[in-house]
Amino acid sequence: MNATASFEIPTLAQLLDPSFHLMKAIELWHQLPDIVPIFLTGVVLFGMVAVMGQAAAVVMVLMERKVLSWFTQRKGPNRVGPGGMFQTIADGVKLLTKEDIMTPVMDKFLFTLAPAIFLFPVFALYAIVPFSESLIGVSLPLGLLVLFALSSISVIGLVLAGWASNNKYSLLGGMRSAAQAISYEVPLILSVIGVVLFTGSGNLKTIIEAQSGGVLHWYGIMLTPLSFLLFYVASIAEVNRVPFDLPEAESELVSGYNTEYSGMKFATFFLAEYAGLFVLSALTVALFFGGYTSPFGGTFMQNYGVADAIVQAVKLPAIKPLLVNGEQIFWMLSKTYIFIYIAMLLRGTLPRLKPDQLMGFCWKFLIPLSLINLFMLGFAKQFSLSFLADGFAGSWVYLALAALVGIGGVGGFCHFIDRQFKAQVAARYHA
Amino acid sequence: MMSVKELNPELQSNLPGVSIEAGFDTNDLVVNIGPQHPSTHGVLRLVTTLNGEVVKEMEPVIGYLHRSxxxxxxxxxxxxxxxxxxxxxxxxxxxxxxxxxxxxxxxxxxxxxxxxxxxxxxxxxxxxxxxxxxxxxxxxxxxxxxxxxxxxxxxxxxxxxxxxxxxxxxxxxxxxxxxxxxxxxxxxxxxxxxxxxxxxxxxxxxxxxxxxxxxxxxxxxxxxxxxxxxxxxxxxxxxxxxxxxxxxxxxxxxxxxxxxxxxxxxxxxxxxxxxxxxxxxxxxxxxxxxxxxxxxxxxxxxxxxxALAILKKEVEAKTKEAKKNPEIVVPHWDKDxxxxxxxxxxxxxxxxxxxxxxxxxxxxxxxxxxxxxxxxxxxxxxxxxxxxxxxxxxxxxxxxxxxxxxxxxxxxxxxxxxxxxxx
Amino acid sequence: MNEENKSPEQAPETEVIEATPAIPAGMFGALLESKGISAEHLGNDAKGTEIIRLTAEAILKAGELLKGDASSKLDMLLLVTGIDWKTHRESVYHLYSTVHYHSLIIKIVADANDTSPSLYPVWPAADWHEREAYDLMGIHYEGHPDLRRILMPTYWLGHPLRKDYKEEDPRLVWNRR
CATH class of the missing domain: 1.10.645.10 (Cytochrome-c3 Hydrogenase, chain B)
Structure with missing residues (x-):
């Protein structure tokens, strides 16, 4: 690198042109020693993840309280700030300044470690979420593998919390969450394999670009709606939300694994749960609903030359990527919040499952169904590839096959298992 | 981990359903549900012996709300x-x-x-x-x-x-x-x-x-x-x-x-x-x-x-007057x-x-x-x-x-x- | 629990009234006497519910009869009350029939040691009710499988509903002066 040679005094016109400064900055960026960009990328990435995660959680807590209050004929938080906007921040301050209570019978080290272990993988997941084609922490070729690797770590935090609290409710909650998270990991992965099968890549960006043709190319709608449903149900269970919130079932286990937690440690669990819901909703969008592309294919900015028109109007060629990325972030966030909203509606509507029902639902219904789904997708991929060229006609072949085999096979299998299970239960009651 | 006895020696003899001296199956988990618990609807204590998640035994302990x-x-x-x-x-x-x-x-x-x-x-x-x-x-x-x-x-x-x-x-x-x-x-x-x-x-x-x-x-x-x-x-x-x-x-x-x-x-x-x-x-x-x-x-x-209150006032007033002047007609008032x-x-x-x-x-x-x-x-x-x-x-x-x-x-x-x- | 609400097929039963010198035996009293169990008839209360007093020896046999006999079928125990009459203690059992919808009140005087036979063998519902009567009134029910305090703490002294009960427990804060 020749750092000293290219320095010239800029003219006044150049100084007034923002694009000049942008070009200069990019030039400078490439001239820096290698370690600096890597370090800075790390810092920016960390900052992005932290801010995005926190901000999303703060918004979602307020949103959830508001949505539930509309559900239940209430006003919801409306005291702090306009329309209760700053309620979550006030709550956060309260939790930060609250006394951190630890009973003498706890395992203090693990008790403190548990929230961190729960939080870290959830926040790390933000790194692989593609918010736009440029705003993506790391575009890994096997981003999906990272997703599953990370999301299975957080359960250790819950089990540790349950164990270290030395409280029976916490222990039961921790054990329930372990069983639940491990079980629901299976349909979660099985349902995604279908997408990978058709895309041929585990990179989320590639998956999104494969669906960039608009609604008819979204996997969740036209190709593998069943996979989407399986993934969504399993992801709701992964983040322990109603109706799968058994680990913290407040009417049974007081508060489950976080019964003994107070102050910021409790807030950490709280934060991580909401961050987890956000990440999994975002991934649902990325995998099945075209990610950052608009429902009409690509982006308006590119398709209809809107970006070019704006660039010409303001005479700033450098803002074109900003415009395109901005629109993509808009689509990504809007779709994500739709799924978050659905999760909130579910919370307002459904009662909680029982542990045995939860396990039964996973092992006797979801897993067989996702296996059959996977088989059907493989079949469709192998034998009707020509129909699937545009991802449209083939999907109907798939749907018809899935309907025939799926309903018969799954129904019969579930019926058989259920009968066995009921006989066992009956035997236990009569014993 | 401290035992119940160490924590509160007085309490130990008063735990119904739990005989610590005799010892119990180590697979069993005794959970004291309540007296303060979100879904006991008050102050009920249920001493529950759980085997996994299955209830083996349960004893309600009442009297926390006894107000004589x-x-x-x-x-x-x-x-x-x-x-x-x-x-x-x-x-x-x-x-x-x-x-x-x-x-x-x-x-x-x-x-x-x-x-x-x-x-x-x-x-x-x-x-x-x-x-x-x-x-x-x-x-x-x-x-x-x-x-x-x-x-x-x-x-x-x-x-x-x-x-x-x-x-x-x-x-x-x-x-x-x-x-x-x-x-x-x-x-x-x-x-x-x-x-x-x-x-x-x-x-x-x-x-x-x-x-x-x-x-x-x-x-x-x-x-x-x-x-x-x-x-x-x-x-x-x-x-x-x-x-x-x-x-x-x-x-x-x-x-x-x-x-x-x-x-x-x-x-x-x-x-x-x-x-x-x-x-x-x-x-x-x-x-x-x-x-x-x-x-x-x-x-x-x-x-x-x-309307009944107005009628009642009228009846009361008229009854008083009727004592002095028997010609005044008291409106009908039903015992019911x-x-x-x-x-x-x-x-x-x-x-x-x-x-x-x-x-x-x-x-x-x-x-x-x-x-x-x-x-x-x-x-x-x-x-x-x-x-x-x-x-x-x-x-x-x-x-x-x-x-x-x-x-x-x-x-x-x-x-x-x-x-x-x-x- | 009104007399007139008895089901029609029970009406002939009420006609068999034996006149005793003081108070005539009601339907249940007559039933017991016909089986050779002597009962003291205390008349009817304001609602027409028959009240009888039984001896400790006769109660279990009478209970089985009243519960099992087709004309009485007193299959539900509603209430057990302990009463402190200062000289002696008495247990009052309110019985009800889910077949004929009629009821009966049985009174049993506890002996000098405050002991009374438990009706648990006949009506298992007496379990908690008798525990309560033991706890608050100090009547010891013989034959009860699990006679412990139920409302008061296990370490409580005395029986609070007795007329001579004084709050003298040294463990009470206001008695520590």
Whole structure:
């Protein structure tokens, strides 16, 4: 690198042109020693993840309280700030300044470690979420593998919390969450394999670009709606939300694994749960609903030359990527919040499952169904590839096959298992 | 990890159901559910032995809410005691008053005017609705559905406002008197009740749409917590729990008191014997209560309180004048329109010596009161029968072999409230 | 619990009334006497519910009879009350029939040691009710499987509903002066 040679005094016109400064900055960026960009990328990435995660959680807590209050004929938080906007921040301050209570019978080290272990993988997941084609922490070729690797770590935090609290409710909650998270990991992965099968890549960006043709190319709608449903149900269970919130079932286990937690440690669990819901909703969008592309294919900015028109109007060629990325972030966030909203509606509507029902639902219904789904997708991929060229006609072949085999096979299998299970239960009651 | 003994040596000998010295299976987990727990509906403690998530043994420990209501009755006059009996069962306290007041009416042979009986029945049935609404909300809350809870509270508050307009209190009414009620209906009160009766069934449909056919709810309640008729008789279980076994035992129908024999209503029963059957029976009872209230509004002698109060003033004035001038015609006043059967100075009232027991069908089952008087202003002995007391005693056997999560569904379906158990 | 609400097929039963010098035997009294169990008839209360007093020896046999006999079928125990008459203690049992919808009140005087036979073998519902009567009134029910305190703490002294009960427990804060 020749750092000293290219320095010239800029003219006044150049100084007034923002694009000049942008070009200069990019030039400078490439001239820096290698370690600096890597370090800075790390810092920016960390900052992005932290801010995005926190901000999303703060918004979602307020949103959830508001949505539930509309559900239940209430006003919801409306005291702090306009329309209760700053309620979550006030709550956060309260939790930060609250006394951190630890009973003498706890395992203090693990008790403190548990929230961190729960939080870290959830926040790390933000790194692989593609918010736009440029705003993506790391575009890994096997981003999906990272997703599953990370999301299975957080359960250790819950089990540790349950164990270290030395409280029976916490222990039961921790054990329930372990069983639940491990079980629901299976349909979660099985349902995604279908997408990978058709895309041929585990990179989320590639998956999104494969669906960039608009609604008819979204996997969740036209190709593998069943996979989407399986993934969504399993992801709701992964983040322990109603109706799968058994680990913290407040009417049974007081508060489950976080019964003994107070102050910021409790807030950490709280934060991580909401961050987890956000990440999994975002991934649902990325995998099945075209990610950052608009429902009409690509982006308006590119398709209809809107970006070019704006660039010409303001005479700033450098803002074109900003415009395109901005629109993509808009689509990504809007779709994500739709799924978050659905999760909130579910919370307002459904009662909680029982542990045995939860396990039964996973092992006797979801897993067989996702296996059959996977088989059907493989079949469709192998034998009707020509129909699937545009991802449209083939999907109907798939749907018809899935309907025939799926309903018969799954129904019969579930019926058989259920009968066995009921006989066992009956035997236990009569014993 | 410290043992229970190290933590509190005094406590150790007082743990019922737990014999630490003898030692128990290490696979078992003894959980003290309560006395402070979100879904024990008060301060009940359930010493539960869990094997995994299956309940092996359970022992209810009660008495945390014991306020010595029976001893209080012996130490103060009936009139002083009356305001405190609202707290025997605070979710449907009109029923407490009814049994208490009826006992004294029986001992002293005080007549009760028809209008009073109808007012009482309206209050009782509205109170049954509020009680069942609270049960509906908390039952579903225990199952994890949070929304119906708030919906039920909205309607419950509406009824409480109606009660407030009548009695001045939202929960602790102290409205019934020996042989009457404290005051007549305020003007327009019956219309308020009628308006509520008109829109409530629609609301109930809405609540049922959320819950009744919900597959998760049905899965959690159907076939769980089966109580047969023999089981109910063994433990003295009454109320909706007994009616869910197909036994149409409702004291309003079988042994009519007040004016229930003049009213047309059905006793909802179900033959499911399980948690879901108890749920359905209670929901249906709310509809029957609405039916009863509507009939009472139509049948109540004297009608709305406003016009009657004006008439009463006129009658009183004219009666005075008629004593001086016999030509003045006093307007017709029916005995049935009174709000007091017999004038009693409550401050100095001494019921004759005697004893009476009275049982009514409260929202939770048979609520009873047994009073012995000895001619003094105080009662010699007052004994309360809370339906929850007997219903709760069935829980340990009912829970054996069920999942820990079923506890909340089954316990919730018994509709036990602790003030009635401990009194 | 009114007399007139008895089911029609029970009406002939009430006609069999034996006149005893003081108070005539009601339906249940007549039934017991026909089986050779002597009962003291205390008349009816204001609602027409028959009250009888039984001796400790006769109670279990009478209980089985009243519960099992087709004409009485008193299958539900509603209430057990302990009463302190200063000289002696008495247990009052309120019984109810879920078949005929009629009821009966049985009184049993406890002996000088405050011992009374438990009706648990006949009506298991007496379990908690008798525990309560033991706890608050100090009547010892013989034959009860699990006679422990139920409302008061296990370490409580005395029986609070007795007329001579004084709050003298040294463990109470206000007695520590």
């Amino acid at each position: 209501k029976e001893k209080m009755g012996e130490s103060r006059s009936l009139f002083q005691y009356q305001p405190t009996i609202d707290r025997v069962e605070y979710l449907s306290s009109f029923y407490d008053h009814l049994v208490f007041v009826n006992c004294i009416e029986q001992i002293a042979d005080i007549p009760v005017p028809k209008r009073v009986e109808y007012i009482r029945v309206i209050c009782l049935e509205l109170n049954r609705i509020t009680s069942h609404l609270l049960w509906f909300g908390t039952f579903l809350l225990d199952l994890g559905a949070s929304t119906p809870f708030f919906w039920c509270f909205r309607d419950r508050e509406e009824v409480f406002t109606i009660f407030e307009n009548l009695t001045g209190a939202r929960m602790m009414y102290n409205y019934f008197r020996f042989g009457g009620v404290n005051n007549d209906l305020p003007a327009g009160w019956l219309e308020e009740v009628r308006a509520f009766c008109n829109h409530f069934p629609d609301r109930l449909d809405e609540y049922e749409a959320v819950a009744t056919k919900n597959p998760i709810l049905m899965d959690r309640t159907k076939g769980h917590g089966i109580m047969t008729k023999e089981f109910c008789l063994k433990y003295g279980v009454t109320g909706p729990a007994l009616r869910a076994t197909g036994e149409a035992l409702d004291l309003r129908k079988t042994n009519p008191y007040s004016v229930y024999n003049e009213l047309d209503f059905d006793v909802p029963t179900h033959t499911g014997c399980d948690t879901y059957a108890r749920y359905l029976v209670r929901v249906q009872e709310m509809r029957e209560s609405i039916k009863i209230i509507k009939q009472c509004i139509d049948k109540i002698p004297g009608g709305d309180g406003g 329109w009174d709000t007091m059967g017999k004038k009693i100075n409550l401050l100095t009232y001494k019921p004759p010596a005697g004893e009476a027991s009275n049982f009514v069908e409260s929202p939770r089952g048979v609520l009873g009161c047994y009073i012995i008087t000895d001619g003094t202003p105080k009662a010699y002995r007052i004994k309360w029968r809370g339906a929850s007391f007997s219903n709760l005693s069935a829980l340990p056997e009912l829970m054996k072999g069920h999942m820990y999560s079923d506890l909340m569904a089954i316990f919730g379906s018994l509709d036990v409230i602790m003030p009635e158990v401990d009194r």
